[in-house]
Amino acid sequence: MKTAFLAAAILCLLGCLWSSWAYFAGSLPREVFLRQFGLASVGWFVAATWWAYRK
Amino acid sequence: MAGKFADLAARMDQLNEFDREPIADSHLQGAGRFAGLFAGEHVAATEFVIGAFFVIHGVAAKDLIYGLLLGNLLAVLSWTLVCAPIAVRTRLTLYWYLRKIGGPGFMMIYNVANAALYCILAGAMISVSATALADLIGLPGTPLGSILPTSAGWVAIAIALGAAFTLMAILGFEALSKFAGICSPWMFAVFVAGAIATLPKLGVSADLSNLWEILSTKVWNGQATPGQEQYGFWQITFFAWFCNLAMHIGLSDMALFRFAKKPWYGVFTATGVYPGHFLAWLCSGVMVAAVGREMTPGKMAYEALGVAGVLAVILAGWTTANPTLYRAGLAIQSVTPNWPRWKITLWCGAVTTALACLPVFFLKLLDYVALYGLILMPVGAIVFAEHWILPRLGVDKYLGETRKVFLNWRALAVWIGTLAIAWVLPMHLFYRWLPCWFIAVGAYTLLRRMGK
Numbered sequence: 446m447k448t449a450f451l452a453a454a455i456l457c458l459l460g461c462l463w464s465s466w467a468y469f470a471g472s473l474p475r476e477v478f479l480r481q482f483g484l485a486s487v488g489w490f491v492a493a494t495w496w497a498y499r500k
Numbered sequence: 501m502a503g504k505f506a507d508l509a510a511r512m513d514q515l516n517e518f519d520r521e522p523i524a525d526s527h528l529q530g531a532g533r534f535a536g537l538f539a540g541e542h543v544a545a546t547e548f549v550i551g552a553f554f555v556i557h558g559v560a561a562k563d564l565i566y567g568l569l570l571g572n573l574l575a576v577l578s579w580t581l582v583c584a585p586i587a588v589r590t591r592l593t594l595y596w597y598l599r600k601i602g603g604p605g606f607m608m609i610y611n612v613a614n615a616a617l618y619c620i621l622a623g624a625m626i627s628v629s630a631t632a633l634a635d636l637i638g639l640p641g642t643p644l645g646s647i648l649p650t651s652a653g654w655v656a657i658a659i660a661l662g663a664a665f666t667l668m669a670i671l672g673f674e675a676l677s678k679f680a681g682i683c684s685p686w687m688f689a690v691f692v693a694g695a696i697a698t699l700p701k702l703g704v705s706a707d708l709s710n711l712w713e714i715l716s717t718k719v720w721n722g723q724a725t726p727g728q729e730q731y732g733f734w735q736i737t738f739f740a741w742f743c744n745l746a747m748h749i750g751l752s753d754m755a756l757f758r759f760a761k762k763p764w765y766g767v768f769t770a771t772g773v774y775p776g777h778f779l780a781w782l783c784s785g786v787m788v789a790a791v792g793r794e795m796t797p798g799k800m801a802y803e804a805l806g807v808a809g810v811l812a813v814i815l816a817g818w819t820t821a822n823p824t825l826y827r828a829g830l831a832i833q834s835v836t837p838n839w840p841r842w843k844i845t846l847w848c849g850a851v852t853t854a855l856a857c858l859p860v861f862f863l864k865l866l867d868y869v870a871l872y873g874l875i876l877m878p879v880g881a882i883v884f885a886e887h888w889i890l891p892r893l894g895v896d897k898y899l900g901e902t903r904k905v906f907l908n909w910r911a912l913a914v915w916i917g918t919l920a921i922a923w924v925l926p927m928h929l930f931y932r933w934l935p936c937w938f939i940a941v942g943a944y945t946l947l948r949r950m951g952k
Contacts, residue, residue: 465693470706479806493682
């Protein structure tokens, strides 16, 4: 289970980076980019916190 | 009076009792552990300010890149060739090694100086976070030359953040440190994503064909903002080298490297400094160029990433201020008899919050970082001389331990004398530490040799 949360956290972090690249490349409007970045960030904190604090 | 000092010294030793003995072989850590340990370091609130200041100081793109590559390499070599070998040979923290050399009185002075410097640094971090909130609620930005706060709103935000950070440090430092570790990779992503998302605003095309042209004409164009000093290759090289001076040449990181199996593990600091002191600084430079070179980390991050960017600046300030407040408390604990931990942290937090109300500390961060390293550097030079040079000259080592001196006056004289020379040395502030290090090593060796 811990591994799954770690994998989810890393995917969220990659999602943050991908959304900024997609915005730079012109395939995402700014509002969508900001929403995606925000959601991926929340995902990172939830998954990484769960992973770090779970015994 | 002597009894009181002896009592304080005993109390100070008790606080550090756990680290008194050299690390046992069974507790040594391997290379992989060290690579991971440093990977998360050096991505902090200061990175938002430092990288932006390089743009404001008119560094040219090539000077910046080559300067940072060389400066960070020199920093990694300083950890590998100066700090780690002493730590691995002694297996002690700087605290205990310095106590053997300078005596408990010298340690007390070192601790108080360290605490004061930590409080100023934490105050600057709170100021950086305050810029994010101030910008979000529409307060005017702080002009570059400001010393005092420009509005009551700024003071209110700094006090509110300072109080919140202090309260969190009191309530549970260790749990929060773990959370700060979680923030670190995300903050690094914020720097990179923020810079990428800013590129279209600067006019970089999607195929990156004009990237270098834009970076060298709109970001690092070699023209300083009016009223700011022009920086070049050597200033950047020296800044990247000395920005962690207290940790490598100043030997604070002996606390980490005493666990290393081999001295060459110092090379793993590269996993922290190149992402933090190279990539993150470049990214914040791109972001500040997009807001018209305005030194407001909050605005930079908001323009790049919206509310998530503002949150990142606040979190970055907090994750840096939190351990800094803790370290300041730990250092000052040695001279505050019978004070509980929460009370010391509260006082350190109050001082730090008062300092955070003055924007000068984050607006002069580059100079402050130079002074911070310079002030603690002579202590590292004294330890270096004691460890490597005195045995070759046949001079007795460890006056504090063997002769039970309370204060090694030669060490104190070298420390103060070196700083006095640094004060009057006719060269740029960034370069002064290097000749002063040799002066401190030479002077301490000479004084000890004369007293043989």
